[in-house]
Amino acid sequence: MDEHIFEMRIIATVVTDVLVLVSCHCDNAADIYGYLQEYTALGTAGGLYHFRDQILAGQPDYFFVMNSDVCGDFPLKEMLQAHRKRVKGSYCTILGIEATRQQSLNYGCIVENKDTHEVLHYVEKPETYISTTINGGVYLFSPEIFQPLELPWVKPLNHYCKEGRFDVFGFDPNITTSEVIRLEQDIFVPLASSGKLFVYDTKRFWSQIKSTGAAIYANRHYLAIYQTTHKDRLATNGEGKPKIIGDVTIHPTAQIHPTAVLGPNVSIGKYANIGEGVRVRESIVLEGATLQDHSCVLYSIIGWNAVVGSWTRVEGTPNDPNPNKPFAKIEVTSIFTNDGKLNPSITVIGSNVQIPSEVVILNSIVLPDKSLSGSYKNQIIL
Amino acid sequence: MKALILVGGYGTRLRPLTLSCAKPLVEFGNKPMLLHQLEALVEAGATHIVLAVSYRAEQMEQEMRIMEQKNIHFIISAGPLSLASEHLTKDNEPFFVLNSDVICDFPFKQMVQFHKHHGKEGTIVVTKVEEPSKYGVVVYDAENGRIHNFVEKPQEYVSNKINAGMYIFNPSILKRIPLKPTSIEKEVFPFMAKDNDLYAMELQESITMDPSAKIGHNCRIGPNVTIGPNVVIEDGVCIKRCTVLKEAHLKSHSWLDSCIVGWKCSVGSWVRMENVSVLGEDVTVKDELYINGGRILPHKSIAVSVPEPQIIM
Numbered sequence: 130m131d132e133h134i135f136e137m138r139i140i141a142t143v144v145t146d147v148l149v150l151v152s153c154h155c156d157n158a159a160d161i162y163g164y165l166q167e168y169t170a171l172g173t174a175g176g177l178y179h180f181r182d183q184i185l186a187g188q189p190d191y192f193f194v195m196n197s198d199v200c201g202d203f204p205l206k207e208m209l210q211a212h213r214k215r216v217k218g219s220y221c222t223i224l225g226i227e228a229t230r231q232q233s234l235n236y237g238c239i240v241e242n243k244d245t246h247e248v249l250h251y252v253e254k255p256e257t258y259i260s261t262t263i264n265g266g267v268y269l270f271s272p273e274i275f276q277p278l279e280l281p282w283v284k285p286l287n288h289y290c291k292e293g294r295f296d297v298f299g300f301d302p303n304i305t306t307s308e309v310i311r312l313e314q315d316i317f318v319p320l321a322s323s324g325k326l327f328v329y330d331t332k333r334f335w336s337q338i339k340s341t342g343a344a345i346y347a348n349r350h351y352l353a354i355y356q357t358t359h360k361d362r363l364a365t366n367g368e369g370k371p372k373i374i375g376d377v378t379i380h381p382t383a384q385i386h387p388t389a390v391l392g393p394n395v396s397i398g399k400y401a402n403i404g405e406g407v408r409v410r411e412s413i414v415l416e417g418a419t420l421q422d423h424s425c426v427l428y429s430i431i432g433w434n435a436v437v438g439s440w441t442r443v444e445g446t447p448n449d450p451n452p453n454k455p456f457a458k459i460e461v462t463s464i465f466t467n468d469g470k471l472n473p474s475i476t477v478i479g480s481n482v483q484i485p486s487e488v489v490i491l492n493s494i495v496l497p498d499k500s501l502s503g504s505y506k507n508q509i510i511l
Numbered sequence: 512m513k514a515l516i517l518v519g520g521y522g523t524r525l526r527p528l529t530l531s532c533a534k535p536l537v538e539f540g541n542k543p544m545l546l547h548q549l550e551a552l553v554e555a556g557a558t559h560i561v562l563a564v565s566y567r568a569e570q571m572e573q574e575m576r577i578m579e580q581k582n583i584h585f586i587i588s589a590g591p592l593s594l595a596s597e598h599l600t601k602d603n604e605p606f607f608v609l610n611s612d613v614i615c616d617f618p619f620k621q622m623v624q625f626h627k628h629h630g631k632e633g634t635i636v637v638t639k640v641e642e643p644s645k646y647g648v649v650v651y652d653a654e655n656g657r658i659h660n661f662v663e664k665p666q667e668y669v670s671n672k673i674n675a676g677m678y679i680f681n682p683s684i685l686k687r688i689p690l691k692p693t694s695i696e697k698e699v700f701p702f703m704a705k706d707n708d709l710y711a712m713e714l715q716e717s718i719t720m721d722p723s724a725k726i727g728h729n730c731r732i733g734p735n736v737t738i739g740p741n742v743v744i745e746d747g748v749c750i751k752r753c754t755v756l757k758e759a760h761l762k763s764h765s766w767l768d769s770c771i772v773g774w775k776c777s778v779g780s781w782v783r784m785e786n787v788s789v790l791g792e793d794v795t796v797k798d799e800l801y802i803n804g805g806r807i808l809p810h811k812s813i814a815v816s817v818p819e820p821q822i823i824m
Contacts, residue, residue, distance in 0.1 A: 388746075388747075405729065405747065406729070406746065406747040406763060406764040408764065408780070408781045408799060410799070422729070422747065423729075423747045423749070423764040423766070423781075425764070425781040425783070425799060427799065440749045440764075440766045442766070442781075442783045442801060444801065487749065487766060487768075489783060489785075489801065491801070491818065506818070
């Protein structure tokens with residue numbers, strides 16, 4: 130359910146973005162930006178159809194839809210340009226991402242006409258190799274998309290009418306919702322080769338966030354994007370300031386001792402407190418967290434209001450994509466190995482966790498509000 | 512007074528240091544371990560010192576020549592305590608016995624005082640440990656030090672004091688030792704304890720720092736730390752239960768517990784070293800690494816963490 134809620138919210142945010150991009154004839158952008166909640170799980174396209182009136186309010190020419198668990202340097206402008214050039218009545222342009230043969234099997238795979246970029250064939254998570262172009266979870270729709278969306282919505286209702294089952298019209302969440310419409314399987318699969326579905330390929334940074342650890346990887350890329358787009362957001366070296374190595378963002382309300390050393394790839398949140406001689410590398414420190422003097426945080430996420438004691442070491446293991454394979458994506462590894470051991474990953478410290486001084490927390494996940502008493506390695510602390 | 516130093520053994524546990532040098536001659540604070548002991552013994556009034564050596568006797572003899580000049584009588588004796596008895600029983604004075612691998616702020620004068628005060632056959636020095644379950648512990652009367660018994664690797668807490676390898680005995684102890692390979696700890700002490708003839712004296716925690724060592728700001732040093740000459744310790748370093756040998760360099764904000772840092776080593780910033788990690792001569796540990804029980808051979812440069820106890824060749 131969460132996924133859908135988020136998805137709906139993202140629809141709204143991107144609508145505002147599109148308004149900015151195309152300077153659409155809609156003035157009340159703020160009204161559109163809102164929180165739309167499905168009454169029951171409707172599937173990735175069902176929710177879209179349900180809120181069609183809200184989405185189409187202000188008569189946009191096009192609208193973007195994004196999955197909330199993808200991040201990247203999205204070429205939205207370019208997608209829009211490409212989509213505009215399509216034949217009139219085209220429904221959708223999907224953001225296509227290059228993947229490895231092996232990893233493509235975990236995603237929606239797209240076969241395209243290399244000249245026209247029309248989607249010829251679409252399979253969601255195939256068992257065998259289909260194509261290394263995968264669905265990036267970012268779509269640009271024309272309002273006409275609601276025509277094919279109507280079909281799977283109305284068809285089962287007609288069916289039930291014939292059978293005299295009217296209960297499906299009630300909003301009873303216990304009834305298996307046959308009105309679920311999945312964008313990928315129910316819409317894209319039949320639309321392939323119809324001349325209405327297109328793909329826009331990009332080789333820019335793209336990643337799915339399926340695990341907490343992926344946030345460190347994604348953060349590194351977002352910070353790298355700031356180098357070209359928002360250089361003002363990146364911290365700089367200077368007199369009386371902490372030493373900065375590589376890309377680092379620091380919230381202006383965070384207090385950082387000038388002897389601390391931060392970076393590369395570090396983000397320090399609101400009101401965070403970083404003590405004397407602290408070292409942070411490849412990590413995210415969330416709002417209100419405290420790192421006491423001489424502590425060392427590597428490849429970790431420090432949760433809201435957590436406290437790391439003096440001379441304590443918090444360290445995780447990076448799970449970046451295989452650097453030796455082109456287009457490799459972050460691997461969604463299982464939490465445990467086959468013999469029941471925790472797979473080493475980014476260390477995640479939950480909110481309000483207290484870590485004492487002079488201990489080491491290695492490759493562990495600590496749930497919120499725990500007050501630790503010693504060192505932990507390769508554990509989930511409940 | 513007389514003293515006996517038990518030198519035997521190949522020092523395998525002190526590798527990699529003992530690959531460069533015989534164990535008693537490994538330097539701590541610019542001086543071989545043995546010399547530290549000898550000087551402290553002389554200081555406490557010892558005039559005859561017996562070295563019970565099992566190997567590398569020549570190397571030892573050479574080293575001792577230096578001491579001879581100071582009017583100390585040396586006997587290099589092949590074999591253990593019982594074989595050295597003729598040297599120890601000449602008068603009826605108590606004598607010191609030392610394991611050669613002990614280094615600390617030797618409390619010989621207090622030992623003599625303590626021994627004379629209780630007036631029984633033997634005194635052993637004990638020291639506190641954090642995890643007594645790994646050792647053989649000494650159970651004794653906290654008031655007067657009388658030892659009740661010894662417990663090997665206790666499963667439940669009985670005491671956190673272990674034998675520190677320094678003793679004073681009356682010559683009468685020699686009657687308890689048969690002329691065959693005998694473990695004094697296992698085959699003699701328990702009987703002395705049973706006869707109420709053995710007392711324990713607790714070793715005080717100490718910090719020994721060579722005056723030439725440089726220590727930065729906001730450091731926390733101790734307990735039980737020995738820092739050798741010309742050692743440089745940068746700002747914000749925390750060291751506990753460690754020996755840092757001559758000319759080693761510990762960079763800022765590093766944290767070390769129960770380690771030996773060899774001569775001329777360099778330990779990087781934000782390094783964490785623990786669990787009896789030993790760095791051989793001239794080892795470099797790069798910044799921000801974690802060394803857990805790593806035994807690292809001389810001249811290595813370490814660029815990745817050693818998260819589990821391991822020997823790095």
